[in-house]
Amino acid sequence: MEFDLIRDMFPDYLEEEELINQEDRVTLYLRSRRTSAQCPHCKEPSVERTTYFTRRMQDLGVIEKPLFLVIRLAKYRCGNPACAVKVFCEQIEDFAATKARRTNRLNQMMTAFAMTQSAESTARKLEDIHIIVSGDTLLRLSRKWNFSVKPDMVHAVSIDDFALKKSNDTER
Numbered sequence: 644m645e646f647d648l649i650r651d652m653f654p655d656y657l658e659e660e661e662l663i664n665q666e667d668r669v670t671l672y673l674r675s676r677r678t679s680a681q682c683p684h685c686k687e688p689s690v691e692r693t694t695y696f697t698r699r700m701q702d703l704g705v706i707e708k709p710l711f712l713v714i715r716l717a718k719y720r721c722g723n724p725a726c727a728v729k730v731f732c733e734q735i736e737d738f739a740a741t742k743a744r745r746t747n748r749l750n751q752m753m754t755a756f757a758m759t760q761s762a763e764s765t766a767r768k769l770e771d772i773h774i775i776v777s778g779d780t781l782l783r784l785s786r787k788w789n790f791s792v793k794p795d796m797v798h799a800v801s802i803d804d805f806a807l808k809k810s811n812d813t814e815r
């Protein structure tokens with residue numbers, strides 16, 4: 644039987660490699676199925692993969708445990724001789740910002756929480772729903788996202804928002 648949950652909850656270009664369910668966490672290994680990428684500098688497409696790298700990040704919790712992702716992505720060579728970039732990393736900006744250690748949907752939920760109460764009490768509440776985060780991280784997040792979070796989003800946070808959902812379905 645095909646496991647549709649993974650495909651529905653993550654971008655189409657990520658596929659499941661392995662799911663490890665441990666006592667204190669669930670770790671999901673994903674890899675990109677893309678075969679080309681656009682150079683972020685000159686915008687030229689490339690199909691020349693040079694090597695692979697992995698990104699680790701936390702996502703919304705699942706089955707009452709923190710969920711960690713290990714995502715295998717490619718590095719591509721830019722074929723444009725005029726471009727200053729020789730090799731670039733595959734981006735998954737719609738799902739997680741460059742170098743971010745949390746998915747966009749987790750950051751959005753944490754930010755909405757942090758704006759309604761103190762960072763320390765938010766961190767404790769997030770722990771209850773299996774999100775591991777420090778008060779300092781929440782303070783940084785709420786400052787960074789201050790202007791992108793709409794006030795009505797804060798009221799829209801409900802228990803449903805803690806469940807996994809499609810990455811492109813971030814607001815309702």
Ligand SMILES: [Zn+2]
Pocket residue numbers: 682683684685686687721722723726727728
């Ligand atoms: Zn380029």
